[in-house]
Amino acid sequence: MNSPPELDPAPLPTGISGMDDILRGGFPADCVYMVSGTPGTGKTTLALQFLLEGVRSGESCLYVTLSETRREIEKVAVSHGWDLTGLNICELIPTEGNLSADAQLTVFNPSEFELGETTQAMIAEVDRCAPQRVVLDSLSELRLVAQNPLRYRRQILALKQYFAGRDCTVLMLDDCTGSDADNQLESIAHGVVSLEHLANQYGAERRRLRVVKLRGVAFRGGFHDFTIKKGGLDVFPRLVASEHRHDFEDRDLPSGIEELDALLCGGLPAGTSTLMIGPAGTGKSTISTRFAVAAANRGERAVMFVFDENIGTFRSRSRKLRLGAEDAITNGLLTVQQIDPAELSSGEFSNTVRRAVEGTDGLGQPAKVIVVDSLNGYLNAMPEEKFLTAQLHELLAYLGQNGVVTIMTVTQAGMVGVMQSPVDTTYLADNVILYRFFEARGQVRRAISVVKKRSGKHELTIRELNITEEGVQIGPALSDFQGILTGVPTFHGKSSDLLQQGGNGN
Structure with a gap:
């Protein structure tokens, strides 16, 4: 009788939730993986x-270091608040004796015995600990000792064969200091993860990772941003709305x-995005803010991402204009x-927005309203991004499929007449609300109109907007x-319905 085929073991979680999401659960067990990246990218x-x-899962784990000392590794752990108790650390780095003059005099090529000594010491430690997880840091040291590709x-192939018979999951770290020919090792590993560290012309550096390959797993491809902060890597999987x-x-x-809701013939539909432009x-x-506060007053959570002003200015303006934001903030809505x-x-x-929508940001219930104020700040925040509009489209699709009402503001250049926008995003939005200044009776006044509502009817009229300390009229x-x-209208009638002017708005 044929025995049933053995099921593949469950993948091993990495301890990084975003990384596990990309790997569809973690690294498949009992395989050898290569983690590559230049120094400082976060491999260690x-x-x-x-x-x-x-x-934490009760497994035996071994860290084999060929370049850093135990003390250096412990310093990394302390900086993140980690306790290394229970983790086996094996140092295979040159001792002080190698600095003496006598140690430098030999008729043999050092690589003839150093590679063998290093490998034997590593195997002895693995046999002693019988680990389920092993990290080898780093391949560059073995490459230098071996001297020829x-x-x-062959040494890496031998190590892979050795670990394959011991139910070990191995991460081999590579700092990419070798030649381009070393890329051939990617064919040996069961999976390859590449880490990158990019320096922008201004602002903080950017880190991102990519799973180059992972045999037998439909992993999430493409680049994924991540940061290193106290507690380790925080990985932000690329958002796929579908x-x-x-x-x-x-x-x-x-x-x-009431009048604004009449313009919209009821309000903003759930699952749609609205662009407020002017x-x-x-x-x-x-x-x-009025839409966000209205949601909070109904017991729904709203989240505002403010790029162009600080929170102190926002709260002060909200109090002066009696928008009701203060109570909503206090109530956590x-x-x-x-x-x-x-x-x-x-x-x-994108992942900050996603966590707010899913209620996993630790700040309250899942959000039903998202406000981005403004897209100008969003675009300026990432001037070196080449596909920012495509990423915004994916984010809006995700929010729409979760029933979230998304509101974005865009500030156009100019005051009256022809307006210039930093980017044409009107085609991305389901609804577009247009704001304009116009001159009348020797005063600068505001106008508001709805020019697009994809999922329903709306008024085609233009109404005057007045913002005072008494609120919005x-x-x-x-x-x-x-x-x-156009900014300079002509009057064609016997009466005027202009409001009494006063105050200012944003």
Whole structure:
């Protein structure tokens, strides 16, 4: 009788949730993997997290270091708040005796015995610990000792064969200091993870990783941003909207302003994105805040990502204009996060939004309203990104499929007449609300209109918008004026429905 085929063991979690998401659960067990990257990309940190996850699971784990001392590794652990108790560390680095003059005098090539000694010491430690997880740091030392590519490759093949018979999952770290020919080792490993460290022209550096290969696993391809902070690597998997489809109720989100809701014929539909576009000072941020506060007043959480002003200024403006944001923030139903444009990657921002929507950010329940104020700040935060619009499209698709109402503001250059936008995003948005300044009766006034609503009808009228310390006022349709959107309208009527002016807005 034929015995049933053995099932593959469950993948080993890495201890990094984002990494496990990319690997579809972790590294497949009992295989050899290569983790490559230049110095400073985070290889040692990733390796320690992988081993410590094994220690927490009760596994025997071994760190074999060929370049760093135990003390240096312990310093890395202390910086992250980790306890290395239970982790076996094997140092295979040259001793002080190698510095003496006599040690330098030999008729043999050092590689003839050093490679064999290093390998034997490593095998002896593995036999002693019988580990389930092993980290070898780093391949560059073995490469230098071997001296020629053929001997080096054969040594790695021998090590792979050795570990294959001992149910070990091995991470071999490579600092990419060898020649291009060393890429041939990628064919030996069961999987290859590449870490990169990029320096922008301004602002913080950016780190990203890519799974080059992982045999037998439909891993998440492409580049994924990550950061190194206290506690280890925080990996932000590339957002794929098609993987996050959820049913939601078909409803409208009202603003609480009767005239504005009339313009929208009820409010903003769930699962849609809205672009509020116009010059600076026309009231885009104020109206966005009103929608967020209206959601909070109904017991739903709203999150505002503020690029262009600090939280202190936001709260002060909200109090002066009686927007009600203060109570919503106190109740935990409105979260305002200030984004530093120079310290952010697009992947990190997308995952910050995702965690808010899924309620895993630790700041409250899942968010139903997301406000990005403004897209100008978002674009300026990542000026070196080549595919920022494509990433924004993926983010909006994800939010729409989760029933979230997304509001974005865009500030156009100019005050009246022809306006210039930093990027054309109107085609991405389901709804577009247009803001304009216009001149009337010797005063600069504001106008608001809805020019696009993909999922329903809306008014085609233009109304006056007035923002004062008494709150937001929206007047009746400006039917007696023509040319308001040009900034200098003409009056064609016997009466005017202009509001009493006063105050200012954002």
